[in-house]
Amino acid sequence: MTATEPRTVRSLDDPDIWVDTPATIFDAVPPYPPRTEREAEFYHLRDGEMLLNLGPQHPSTHGVLRVVLKIDGERVVDLDPVLGYLHRGVEKICENGDWHHAISNCDPLEYVASMFSEAMPVLAAEKLLDLKVPRRAEYIRVLAWELNRIASHSLFMGWLALDLGGLTPILYGFIERDEIVEMLAALTGQRLLFNYLRIGGVNGDLTHDFMSRLGDWMGHAGKQIETTTKLLNENEIFVRRTRGLGVIDRETALRTLCSGPVLRATGVPYDVRRAHPYSVYPELEFDVPTRTEGDSYARYLLHVDEVRESMRIIDQVLHDMPDGPVMAKIPRMIRIPPARAFIAVESPRGQYACYAMSDGSDQPFRLRIHDPSFFNLQVVGLVMPGNLIADTMAIMASLDPVMGGIDK
Amino acid sequence: MDPRLRRRIERTFADDLRGPINQRLDTTEMRIGAASVTTVMRTLHDDPELDFKVLADLAGVDTGSEMWVVYHLWSAQSPDWLRVIVDGLSRDDPRVPSVTFLWNGADWAEREAYDMFGIIFEGNRDLRRIYMPPDYTSFPLRKDFLLPDDAARSPGEGFRHMEQTHQPAEQLRQPVLRDAKDSLAPDRGPRQ
Helix, strand or coil: CCCCCCCCEECCCCCCCEECCCCCCCCCCCCCCCCCHHHHHHCCCCCCEEEEEECCCCHHHCCCCEEEEEEECCEEEEEEEECCCCCCCHHHHHHCCCHHHHHHHHCCCCCCCHHHHCHHHHHHHHHHHCCCCCHHHHHHHHHHHHHHHHHHHHHHHHHHHHHCCCCHHHHHHHHHHHHHHHHHHHHHCCCCCCCCEECCEECCCCCHHHHHHHHHHHHHHHHHHHHHHHHHHCCHHHHHHHCCCCCCCHHHHHHCCCCCHHHHCCCCCCCHHHHCCCCCHHHCCCCCCCCCCCCHHHHHHHHHHHHHHHHHHHHHHHHHCCCCCCECCCCCCCCCCCEEEEEEEEECCEEEEEEEEECCCCCEEEEEEECHHHHHHHCHHHHCCCCEHHHHHHHHHHHCCCHHHHHC | CCHHHHHHHHHHCCCCECCCCEEECCEEEEEECHHHHHHHHHHHHHCCCCCCCEEEEEEEEECCCCEEEEEEEECCCCCCEEEEEEEEECCCCCEEECCCCCCCCHHHHHHHHHHHHCCEEECCCCCCCCCCCCCCCCCCCCCCCCCCCHHHHCHHHCCCCHHHCCCCHHHHHCCCCCCCCCCCCCCCCCCC
């Protein structure tokens, strides 16, 4: 079917009628016959049901996500997330640039915590080369990762409250995040897409500006986090709107490939930093907090606990920071011998993984990015039906999706 | 490297393995055929000694001559990642059984592999494109899908002007007038 031919589309009033009106983006019903069993089932409406588009431009979707809700009154009966609005084919782009280009191409994937997504090609190339990274570089990486995790988590707390209608916590969240982001800007030169990690180390040693900002922040961060969380932890409205909502059980979370706080809130202590250690995490002392309730409130509390653990790690890293170079001695043009490697890191949203193949050239043969929000978002199909439309926000925000990584 | 895992896999899947087990750094790698995916995955997941409860990743690969589906698994019983490569899928009609009966979260990963490589996962109830629009016809991550700015692969070509980028490099070298119908230009999609 070409664009010039008249197309028959389903009427919005009655999906069983096909009309000649050209489809617009506002059509919830796709202007084509259903492609799969499941799509046919979803777009067949029973009495009293209607379809509602949530997104693509909706603030609570945290990016450009469109969710087609099938509703009966105020209740969600079923839903169909439609992805691809931010798709730019980063895996293909990476295959067509060399290994160094892949770092800045992977940066915008998880744009809230891009220190993790830019680590993908870096760690993959290092494992393909079996390269030893200087210890100081490893410590600086852990420091940057944990700072970025705190920045991302504090934004999450604000977002969750914002999607429930509370405006204040996001302001506190941004204060916290802004301090860290400015700090990382003093280290890397960028506020959002750091482009700081390099194959074999990091781009530049710690700067005086960074250290003095970090010292300032360390002095009051603990107190500030307590203040922010006190605003929500005991907040009657917040607790009643999130407790018992979007409950995911242990088995479902594992079968749905959830990871990160979503999985740990169900009681599974799966944290890649402990389950399959990388970098210098085996030398650091920290706990993997878990909760058993598996609801939105548990996910929120878990984020708070993780911020505390990250502070512990930062303390240790600063205490044990070794001296030495921050880059391994490698040639500028890297040709990686044919090999396959799989790496995973624990990002604020879960297991960020990468499967890389090299064919001996200076470019990746295949760079598969596994984004945790992609899989965490998938669980909405299981937990959303039966809830009120207003609660879809509370559930979706508690899964903390970042569309840059989901759409790749 | 985990020699215990290697021995256990060699013992359990003696009939299904297509080639030796590779071990490198922290990864154990086994190769199976499409016909044994269901039984191998079920055993890996259910056997208490193997206990691979976490499917860490599911990826499609186009090697240029054949298609692969690559699974990465994690188990508390072993310090290694387990990589299961399903190789030897034909590029014309790659078909592999779905693992959604074990991990229903593999649904979207399989949809992505279908969208990007055209790999058909038999048994997936919802195998439609996930990123590209529904009327899209090609598979972008296949190796024969060329990008208009694919100059990186051919350094001798130099740069092409913006208005020439709709033609692949081969056509620029042979300025033969083609009929629009039998043009070999691959479909590059609306989102390049």
